[in-house]
Amino acid sequence: MNGDPAHTTPAQAPARVPARRKRRLREPQSALTIRFTVNGETVERTVEVRKTLADFLREDLGLTGTHLGCEHGVCGACTGLLNGEPVRSCLLFAVQAAGAGIETVESLAPGEGLHPVQAAFREHHGLQCGFCTPGFLMSAVALLRDHTVPTDEQILETLGGHLCRCTGYQGIVEAVRAAARTWQR
Amino acid sequence: MKPAPFRYVAPRSVDETLALLAEHGAEGKILAGGQSLVPLLNMRLARPQVIVDINGIRSLAYIRRKDDHLHVGALTRQRAVEESATVRRQVPLLWEAIRFVGHPQIRTRGTVGGSLAHADPSAELPAVAAALDAELVVRSPSGERALSPGEFFAGYLTTALEPTDLLTEIRFPLLPERTGTAFVEVARRHGDFALVGVAAVVRRSDGTIAEARLAFTGVGPGPVRARGAEGRLAGSAGTSRVFADAAREAAARLDPESEIHATAQYRRDVAATLARRALELAWQRSGGRTR
Numbered sequence: 170m171n172g173d174p175a176h177t178t179p180a181q182a183p184a185r186v187p188a189r190r191k192r193r194l195r196e197p198q199s200a201l202t203i204r205f206t207v208n209g210e211t212v213e214r215t216v217e218v219r220k221t222l223a224d225f226l227r228e229d230l231g232l233t234g235t236h237l238g239c240e241h242g243v244c245g246a247c248t249g250l251l252n253g254e255p256v257r258s259c260l261l262f263a264v265q266a267a268g269a270g271i272e273t274v275e276s277l278a279p280g281e282g283l284h285p286v287q288a289a290f291r292e293h294h295g296l297q298c299g300f301c302t303p304g305f306l307m308s309a310v311a312l313l314r315d316h317t318v319p320t321d322e323q324i325l326e327t328l329g330g331h332l333c334r335c336t337g338y339q340g341i342v343e344a345v346r347a348a349a350r351t352w353q354r
Numbered sequence: 355m356k357p358a359p360f361r362y363v364a365p366r367s368v369d370e371t372l373a374l375l376a377e378h379g380a381e382g383k384i385l386a387g388g389q390s391l392v393p394l395l396n397m398r399l400a401r402p403q404v405i406v407d408i409n410g411i412r413s414l415a416y417i418r419r420k421d422d423h424l425h426v427g428a429l430t431r432q433r434a435v436e437e438s439a440t441v442r443r444q445v446p447l448l449w450e451a452i453r454f455v456g457h458p459q460i461r462t463r464g465t466v467g468g469s470l471a472h473a474d475p476s477a478e479l480p481a482v483a484a485a486l487d488a489e490l491v492v493r494s495p496s497g498e499r500a501l502s503p504g505e506f507f508a509g510y511l512t513t514a515l516e517p518t519d520l521l522t523e524i525r526f527p528l529l530p531e532r533t534g535t536a537f538v539e540v541a542r543r544h545g546d547f548a549l550v551g552v553a554a555v556v557r558r559s560d561g562t563i564a565e566a567r568l569a570f571t572g573v574g575p576g577p578v579r580a581r582g583a584e585g586r587l588a589g590s591a592g593t594s595r596v597f598a599d600a601a602r603e604a605a606a607r608l609d610p611e612s613e614i615h616a617t618a619q620y621r622r623d624v625a626a627t628l629a630r631r632a633l634e635l636a637w638q639r640s641g642g643r644t645r
């Protein structure tokens with residue numbers, strides 16, 4: 170039905186193409202089976218098309234590190250990486266991630282210790298309640314992968330896409346500056 | 355589940371998209387970067403029956419020089435524009451303005467075509483298109499047409515696009531020598547929609563303004579060109595006085611809305627100051643010095 174290998178129609182959904190049509194048009198679906206990687210692991214699930222990636226990560230995969238604040242793109246709490254780039258997971262449908270690589274905050278410290286960016290946040294009081302932190306961390310990781318020595322302007326531009334109600338931001342800025350120095354990439 | 359139920363389809367080509375749009379008509383809705391549409395879906399302010407996701411159409415994402423225009427595919431991410439040395443060199447006004455659109459995490463998904471098609475009254479890119487007299491290329495089942503910004507923008511969140519139309523490309527004319535451009539804005543926080551934004555284009559001939567263009571955002575239902583002030587600037591000397599007078603004249607003719615964040619009078623005052631700054635900056639960038 171669908172030529173894209175990462176995007177298949179679930180068996181239970183009838184995928185009929187009316188015979189009257191000459192050229193086969195793709196039929197819109199209410200649910201799709203998608204395959205993609207989340208934190209390096211391949212995931213294949215059938216998902217309702219209107220489910221956001223954020224809800225899919227939290228509810229279907231139990232990855233509740235991705236937080237939901239506003240659910241309309243403003244706060245940044247849900248920010249994750251799509252093929253390495255920071256995106257709002259509340260503004261992306263899970264089916265749109267078919268074939269892609271997703272990274273969430275859970276990927277940062279799979280073992281015991283903290284990721285250097287996380288450690289810097291702890292060291293420099295970059296968090297208090299921690300609600301906003303997963304989003305800040307993922308944006309900071311993406312920035313620091315691209316720029317080993319980011320300018321303050323780049324740091325502020327990146328962090329400007331996130332809201333924090335607790336810290337007053339200065340600790341977060343300091344944490345990212347520090348992480349640029351301590352993270353051995 | 356935030357959005358109301360819909361069905362989803364991801365076409366792989368422009369032709370397939372047009373066929374799907376024709377099939378589903380007013381029940382269908384194009385999904386590009388989703389940075390404006392998905393909030394509307396999440397809040398159930400929009401309830402389309404069928405979402406036509408064009409993100410898989412690679413052939414709609416490009417930045418290409420063709421003769422004396424820069425062609426930008428509608429699906430080109432705003433982030434790609436911002437990172438393009440070609441755009442920065444050849445259409446610096448677009449480059450300068452796009453960095454005011456939301457945040458990096460928004461621009462990784464948001465598209466050039468999506469911003470123009472959405473036509474938010476405070477969006478930056480419609481003013482850029484208006485100031486540059488860009489051409490907006492639209493495909494429909496009956497063929498292709500190129501619209502001027504005046505034809506394309508039809509009012510508050512409204513364009514000339516029909517439900518069966520796809521915006522495919524935006525053509526930005528390259529500006530002649532000795533032309534400077536500038537985009538300035540005031541927003542409540544960096545990354546917010548503009549309270550007022552101004553795009554200016556100034557071409558000079560020695561100490562004289564050969565041609566000037568001024569487009570505002572945030573002060574009307576769509577982008578607003580200040581034709582009166584433009585006419586008055588052409589042929590004048592490039593002095594601070596001339597720019598300030600033209601900016602005041604342009605701002606006085608605006609009819610912005612009052613809302614909780616800014617009264618109409620405040621917006622007009624800001625517009626006058628920003629227009630002067632934008633004109634002076636554009637003039638300086640054209641190689642002129644303001645006296």
Ligand SMILES: Cc1cc2nc3c(=O)[nH]c(=O)nc-3n(C[C@@H](O)[C@H](O)[C@H](O)COP(=O)(O)OP(=O)(O)OC[C@H]3O[C@@H](n4cnc5c(N)ncnc54)[C@H](O)[C@@H]3O)c2cc1C
Nearest residue numbers: 242386387388389390391456464465468469477521546547
């Ligand atoms: C937190 C936040 C801050 C923002 N700040 C700003 C800002 O400061 N300035 C600003 O200008 N914008 C801002 N935006 C919106 C901007 O990011 C969007 O990118 C833009 O308005 C829509 O582009 P999109 O590609 O995301 O389109 P979508 O949201 O996918 O679509 C928007 C509309 O356009 C239609 N459409 C999209 N592409 C096409 C096409 N090719 N042909 C026909 N119709 C099409 C869709 O059907 C829909 O109606 C912000 C968004 C967020 C979430």
Ligand code: FES
Nearest residue numbers: 238239240245259
């Ligand atoms: S929850 Fe996605 S940006 Fe706020």
Ligand code: FES
Nearest residue numbers: 297299333334335
């Ligand atoms: S630490 Fe509480 S919101 Fe940022």
